Amino acid sequence: MSEVGDWVGDWSARRATLSPEEPALTDATTGETWTYAELDARANRTARLLGEYGVADGERVAVVSRNRPELVDLVFACGKTGGVFAPLSHRLAPPELAELLGTVAPGLVVVEEPFADDVAAALDGIDVEVLVLPTAGDHEQPAFGDELPDDDSPVETHARSPDDPFMFLHTGGSTGTPKETILTHGSVVWNATNTVTAWGLRPEDSTPMVFPMFHTGGWNVLTMPLFHVGGHVVTARDFDPGQVLDLIGEYDANVLVAVPAVLRMMTEHADWPDADLSSLRFAKSGGGPCRQAVMEAWWDRGVDLSQGYGLTECGPNNFSMPDNWSHEKADSVGVPAMHVDARIVDDRGERVDRGEVGELELRGPHAAAGYWRAPSESAETFDTEPVEDPTVDGVSPGWVSTGDLARTDADGYYYIEGRKKNMFVSGGENVYPPEVEDAVADHPKVDEVVVIGVSDDTWGTVGKAVVEGDESLTLDELDSFLEDRLAGFKHPRALAFVDEMPTSGPSKIDRDAVRDAFGGAAN
Template identity: 80%
Template sequence: MSDAGDWVGDWSARRAALSPDRPALTDATTGESWTYAEMDARANRTARLLREFGVADGERVAVVSRNRPELVDLVFACGKTGGVFAPLSHRLAPPELAELFENVDPELVVVEEPFDGDVADAVPEDADVLSLTTDGDHRWDDFGAHVPDDDSPVETPDLSTDDPFMFLHTGGSTGTPKETVLTHGSVTWNATNTVTAWGLRPGDATPMVFPMFHTGGWNVLTMPLFHVGGHVVVARDFDPGEVLNLVEEYDASVLVAVPAVLRMMTEHDDWPDTDLSTLRFAKSGGGPCRRAVMETYWDRGVDLSQGYGLTECGPNNFAMPDGWDREKADSVGVPAMHVDARIVDGDGERVDQGEVGELELRGPHAAAGYWRAPEETADAFGVPAVDDPTTVDADDYWVSTGDLCRVDADGYHYIEGRKKNMFVSGGENVYPPEVEDALADHPGVSEVVVIGVPDDTWGTVGKAIVQGDDSLTVEDFDSFLDGRLARFKHPHHVAFVDDMPTSGPSKIDRDALRERFGGGTE
């Protein structure tokens, strides 16, 4: 075995040496649990399987599956062989999967049985495919049948922090998602940032509610908790009631979820009677969390605050300081230990404190770039345009987030929405999250999105797309917002939906709403 440079591939072995009997992973769907010693043994067996199929030294294994223990086995097995783990969304249609398979070019495909048909229509004919079975017949050989019995330590390669470890595709709702290249260094430094900035502890436990084809499923909490010796609970599917149940059953101390899930938990019948006393803190990510939802958690003694990240950088970049003031609740906090942040104008120059500009990030936790997308890598990461971004020393480059941000006098950062979502009405900048936050306080509004639509007088005006009381009118909102927001920020149109369309892990799909309602007066 090599004695240095193993990086993420050696995490399971080192944690097994430090905490062999501590619980590492639980499958809530089956009720099975494994210690760190048992997880390292599973990883060793899976590493031997990957080598049998040629997944080593930068070759890829693509996975299409819901959250399962085998995905964790594959992650650490990839680290032990030098292979690259590339989870793909099971929510994609076969043509979209086909494009991703072509780009990733995997040596092995592992697919959970419910998605056999979609993968069969998308995977190259000559690809090796193994099936993660549930019940019934399946199309390909069983993954478990190929895992050898030998769980002794495997020889691990010498790896650099610049070597690729994980491909995670972006959650874009238009076009084929890009594969973001996360290196061993990216994952290690993000875990370090999370442990040091959020104060993760050995023995912390969490239900993992993000899908494991998403950076939230891996790098928000799973990899940081495995780094520090925590306990992750996975399941094929989660609903808000089950999340509440698992918080209580496993004494969860940390919870991170998107705003919609956090809100639905508070609306569930079990909310009042669920014991939340073990939750040391909770984080909202993936979009702005309404203050009313945050207050509901605060009333239960849970320290809920907002986080911020993206697949290309982190995703954990900010933290709330100790004893933070609730008046700062709309912010995402201050930069983490090893994160540089700046706010720039359209020319790339820093803006003054309090002014809105684009947020740019830099640090060793940043991804290397996009796989086989040199122009897109150059645009987003500011690095030279090359097919393999791991060949570029990117330490001096800033990641362009595409998000608008401002910083207050205390260094707290406030996300003002996406650059593409901001609109100018009568010469004034309108930032939809500010309007949405104000409208969300209306008792008849469950959820709201504001988009800009054409207007003959003002150029662009706001349209509020509301999930809630469909008897509400523009005049009702005008009256409600008077004294809260400047008049030019008030929506001129309103439309209603039964449910908000989503993309990614329960994130509202603004592009779908813009396509449907962007004409102005519907």
Template identity: 65%
Template sequence: MSAAEWVGAWSEKRAALSPERVGLVDAATGTEYTYADLDRRANRCARLLADHGVTADPDDESAETAGRVAVVSRNRPEYVDLFFATGKTGGVLAPLSHRLAPRELAELFATVDPHLVVVEEAFAGLVDDAADEDTWSADAPVLSLPVGAAEGGKEDGSASGATTWEPYEAALPDDGSTFDGPAVDADDPHLFLHTGGSTGTPKETVVSHEALVWNSLNTITAWGLRDDDVTPMVFPMFHTGGWNVLTLPIFHMGGTVVVDREFDPGQILGVVDERSATVLVAVPAVLRMMTDHDRWTETDLSSLRFVKSGGGPCRESVMEAWWDRGVDLSQGYGLTECGPNNFAMPDDWPREKAHTVGVANVHVDARVVDDDGQSLPADEIGELQLRSPHAADGYWSSPEESAETFGEWVSTGDLARVDDEGYVSIEGRKKNMFVSGGENVYPAEVEDAIVDHPAVADAVVVPVPDDQWGQVGKAVVELRDGGGELPLDGLREFLDGRLARFKHPRHLAFVDELPTSGPDKIDREAVAAEFGE
């Protein structure tokens, strides 16, 4: 056993317990990796990282000195190697989104200040453009990950126009024996996960070894994960969903995670059918697209023990489509700064609670507070605050922002209410609430009512100026195929009796498709920029 504990010992201990069990499947190549394979790969990778200084400093216990590796890639096995390997070396893994613009990516590179960079060749041009920005010195060595022909690359594994860097595989040492790494403390950082960046440059959230383990334990105990669970990982690994929602809890239990460079709804249905997937977590848009896919009716969903929706409110029509197929679908809630798996549905929960995210997990405390930080009684709306050992430590190099969000409680910035049975309902972002004629309007509530209309696929409500009421709502609507026309008067007539009239949108706009950001979440900021104030 190496000296490293916490995440550093994870792959080694799992390999000792279940060496021949398949832990990871690369759907792009069809390759299966046992837990023994994953630990050997992690040991080779750890030696590579140590050679590049991506390790804890044995002479300095400060987290500031931990070496960092930045990664720009889609989901692939090397990401898992780097996760376990940084755990062994005491280094930090900083996944960066390949969906960012070059300047945004350069700013994150400058914040992370990596000792090593690993780039999938498909994004070589993006990283080159980021290196041309004046915010990042780009002096760290870079290793490349190939793109196979089946993944849009050339037969030799390169991508068109890719920069020539040393291949990651060629740089790996051959020695896959146990890596004798430094001792790692529970509160040492292991992941830098950047936020969505709705305002300005995304912030890097510092997630410790302890927080990763506690989130995994919270998920296992509250959701009832098993060692025979199989899941397709549809969240990107630059996002907390890619690691903390299911990947790490499944690894903790010894189950199987299926990854691919990209997953479309038809592929996910294929994995569920062909691999007898038992659990699935995805954003509402993906769950809706799965129900609309040609494979939906022919896919055997009977292996799914449960499905959870996260990343935004799931419309009741989508939930009913899954329920009609006998699948237990419920909503979850989380954020990069805490968890993200904070709530669960109790056993035999009633369908009338489907609009909620359930009750707090075993090692999570939740409360709703007013603007003065005072707890509110049941059914009153205020800001949701969370407390748990799986909370992150703060934002990297951002003391003021950290002080605003982190403390004894994590301030989520989300509005919520708790009913008298402890079920929590998310009412939208605090910053999205607007005041119309002196009344508070919560867009999420209005959107839920609008999407009940049979012609509506999805909707976002943003405030716009009004001479009489100060602000009123404008509904930006994506219609269903064949949904026909939806005049404003018709929509307001539909909402009568469902919403107070001051909540009714006074303006209406249509889009072919609502814009998305991150892991297919609706980009409210983009909608507001185009259609709002």
């Protein structure tokens, strides 16, 4: 175990010492802004509240809420007390919440008032303290009710090691119970370091946070990295594309990260043509492939939009685009960040040649420690065996198996070819759905598309295109359109339509739901 020290947990106090008067957090729903000194004072009060509930030294705090300032209070308070912050999706049904709460086994549950009944149903028969966040009068203090101590002076912090758990974040699985990923103090610090150094974050940077704070995107894409460097995070209860466009101009936002669907919704909003985007230094897309048309719409507005790649189990920020990158590399996620190792391997775990497709594996001090109370699943994803280049402790973090297929080009750029389980073989040829989807999405009648493999008597498996768009599109019309774009074996041989793509997590397309609804035979 690494040496202990309170520096790991007490981020808010360190930043309050360095830049006390700088804006740290804004609640766009109420219009309030807190400096780093004020944010640390809030964290001290919240830490005392957690102490009254016995939250310390690894005790979990489960939270079910939309994006609110109290979640930031709880994160920093957990750091001070040695507690573990475990946000759960407020979109889950009571039985799903019950399974996750059973896994987390929290010492305290904090729930926003609209979700209190669901949490009560999920906790039926479980004896645990529950603290409700009111929705009325959000701007009034104390936010946690009359129980919150008045004393906001510095608290005695609990010494933490970089190896100690800091956050439990559940994966976005759409079937079965999501796994709780253990993010340590060290992994959160190193992901922030990677982000600051690879993306060039600055103390004067600000961002509107469009990811939900039960997701790694809500914390580790920009929130914790910006708190690390002294930047400004703007949150709101719910996402609205027009509001985000307004927030960019109102707060001179410099950076923006969102999933492709959100970036597309912003370009389709009525306010898009007149929105002031001049302050944006760059934007990044993550959570799936971003269509060329969406990227071009942002480029046309002078915004440097590129694609990123990450996962709850590692990072999530792993790659970056080099300075002055060419738009010819737009399909790439860039090159590994400063403290990230990446490799592509075959089914035997051997590296593949450049240009060949294999599974992407990642390694670095930003990787998670495993899954909570899931040893077999942890063993499948996390390899913690010593490697040839040991750290000073004699053991280096092992490789994390991402489950994603990737390749590199001659310049060392990485390209994601989709989930390993989504690839299918048609007539002996490998078909990678993202490549087909990019080509189909160029058709003017297609707004969004997911390609899945379905059974076929002749070829074994063929592609089926599930389209959100103009339902007058025919399979023959699509086949003609793709003639000069894709090899014939990659052309979809079946077509289906949806009014709206199902989503999971932060507006991320739920491929499993699409497969469940439209899989089977081609005809």
